[in-house]
Amino acid sequence: MIQWLKFLWRALTDRRSFVVFAVATSGCAYHEPYPEKWAPIANDPLLCAHINGEYTPYDYRSRLVISWVAGNAYPEPPAKVVAADRLDLRISGNSLTATAYLDGAIIAQKQYDFQCSGDSLILDLGRRFQAGQGTVGYDSTLLRVRKDTSGSLVVNEESSGVGAYGPIPFAGSSSAWVGRLLPYDPGAMIPQKPIERPQACEYNVSQIFVDTREEAEKVEQALDQGESFEQLAAIRNRPFLRLQKGLVGWISPNVFPKWRATIVGLKKGEYSRVPVEDQAGWHIIKVNDVRPDGCIAVMAP
Numbered sequence: 228m229i230q231w232l233k234f235l236w237r238a239l240t241d242r243r244s245f246v247v248f249a250v251a252t253s254g255c256a257y258h259e260p261y262p263e264k265w266a267p268i269a270n271d272p273l274l275c276a277h278i279n280g281e282y283t284p285y286d287y288r289s290r291l292v293i294s295w296v297a298g299n300a301y302p303e304p305p306a307k308v309v310a311a312d313r314l315d316l317r318i319s320g321n322s323l324t325a326t327a328y329l330d331g332a333i334i335a336q337k338q339y340d341f342q343c344s345g346d347s348l349i350l351d352l353g354r355r356f357q358a359g360q361g362t363v364g365y366d367s368t369l370l371r372v373r374k375d376t377s378g379s380l381v382v383n384e385e386s387s388g389v390g391a392y393g394p395i396p397f398a399g400s401s402s403a404w405v406g407r408l409l410p411y412d413p414g415a416m417i418p419q420k421p422i423e424r425p426q427a428c429e430y431n432v433s434q435i436f437v438d439t440r441e442e443a444e445k446v447e448q449a450l451d452q453g454e455s456f457e458q459l460a461a462i463r464n465r466p467f468l469r470l471q472k473g474l475v476g477w478i479s480p481n482v483f484p485k486w487r488a489t490i491v492g493l494k495k496g497e498y499s500r501v502p503v504e505d506q507a508g509w510h511i512i513k514v515n516d517v518r519p520d521g522c523i524a525v526m527a528p
Contacts, residue, residue, distance in 0.1 A: 256399065256400045256401070257399075257400075257401040257402070258401070258402040259401075259402060259403045259404055261404065262404055265375060265379075265381060265407055266375040266376045266377040266379065267375060267376050268346075268373050268374070268375050268376075268381060269346070269373075269374050269375055269376045270346050271346050271373070271374045272345065272346055274343070274346055274347065274348055274372070274373065274374055275318065275341075275343040275348050278316055278318060278323075278348060278372070278380070279316060279317050279318055280315075280316060280410070280411070281313055281314070281315050281316075281410075281411035282313070282314045282315075282316065282379075282380060282408035282409060282410060282411050283312065283313060283314070283408065283409045283410070283411050283412065311327035311328055311329050311334060311335070312328065312329055312330070313327070313328040313329075313411055314326070314327055314328070314408060314411075315327075315328065318341075321340060321341070322338050322339065322340060322341070323338065323339045323340075323341045323348070323350065324336065324337070324338050324339075325337050325338075325339070339351075346373055346374070347371045347372060347373050348371075348372040348373075349369055349370070349371055349372075350369065350370040350372070351367075351368075351369055352367075352368040352369065352370060353367065353368070354366070354367040355367075355368075363390055363391060364388055364389055364390015364391065364397075365388060365389060365390065366386055366387065366388030367386070367387055367388070368384060368385070368386045369384070369385045369386075370382055370383070370384055370385075370405065371383045371384075371385055375407075377409075378409075378410050379407050379408060379409045379410065380407070380408040381404065381406075381407050381408075382404070382405040382406050382407070382408070383402060383403070383404055383405065384402070384403050384404075384405045385400070385401075385402050386400065386401050386402075387399070387400040387401075388400075425521055425522055425523045426519055426521075426522050426523075427479070427522060427523060427524075427525040428480075428491075428517050428518070428519075428522035428523065428524050428525070429477050429478065429479060429517070429518050429519075429522075430477070430478060430479075430480060430490050430514050430516075430517055431476060431477050431478075431514070431515040431516040431517075431518075432475045432476075432478060432486075432490060432512055432513060432514055432515065433456065433457075433460060433472065433473040433474045433475060433512075433513045433515060434460070434464075434468070434473050434475055434510050434511065434512050434513070435456070435459055435460050435463060435464050435468075435473055435510070435511040436464055436465045436468055436473070436507075436508055436509070436510055437463065437464075437465070437508060437509050438508050438509070439508075439509065440502065440504070440509055442463070442509065443502035443509035443510075443511060444502070445463075446459055446463055446502075446511050447500065447502065447511065449463075450498065450511070456473075456498055456513050457472045457473070458472075460472045460473030461473075465508075473513075474515075477518075480524070480525075481525075483505075485503055485504070485505040486503055486505075486510070486512060489501075489503050489512055490512060490514060491524040493512070493513075493514040494514065494517075495514055495515070495516055495517050496513075496514070496515070497513070497514055498511060498512060498513035498514075499511055499512045499513075
């Protein structure tokens with residue numbers, strides 16, 4: 228207390244200290260401009276009389292945060308944040324009840340004492356004590372609800388506070404637009420059919436795997452003459468592939484980079500007319516099947 232009195236005396240007697248004292252105690256203010264994309268605010272002195280109704284938060288098709296239903300414009304912990312698709316506002320006596328719904332079920336409900344002032348309905352969210360890092364003080368928050376010319380409700384948060392940083396007092400206020408509540412339209416909330424995107428193709432393939440290009444060309448000639456791919460795969464293949472007649476199974480074309488252009492270019496039942504070479508040898512590839520129906524060929528870069 229003695230230090231505070233000394234500071235006050237110095238502030239009143241010393242010109243430089245007095246300037247600092249005056250600036251600190253005069254406070255600062257921030258007022259966010261009204262969003263240009265919203266309809267203009269309407270002067271509706273009877274707002275409180277006919278605010279009862281159902282509303283959609285922010286816009287028709289989005290389920291965005293209505294945190295103030297939980298009792299705080301910026302709630303902590305995050306579990307208090309409420310996502311809803313319908314908000315019901317009802318006045319009974321001196322109390323406003325806000326009920327949030329999601330898919331027809333109540334997920335939050337809060338009652339407020341309110342005041343009517345001009346064209347606004349005012350909700351008092353109360354005063355909070357703040358302390359930390361050498362600063363102490365109080366802040367209070369009001370929500371001012373008004374109507375715009377489209378019939379929607381616009382919500383503005385007005386905060387003010389006083390405190391001190393060490394021996395230096397300060398004060399401030401701010402005003403920010405919390406959100407917009409449109410008249411509820413149940414038809415607009417019908418879920419949209421999700422876009423069905425084609426799936427990437429998988430290929431069931433077999434191969435005849437030989438050591439040299441000459442061997443591969445002989446296999447190609449035999450296939451052109453009408454011999455069965457499966458019979459040739461059981462005879463002219465590498466030993467470990469003969470038993471299963473060259474069957475590799477279901478794969479993505481990107482599993483074997485050297486094969487993918489050939490596999491994607493083949494239809495069901497076709498085999499490669501040009502042998503494919505890689506570091507292990509030469510391959511004649513057959514596509515036995517493709518799944519699912521309507522898939523698209525996707526090759527990694």
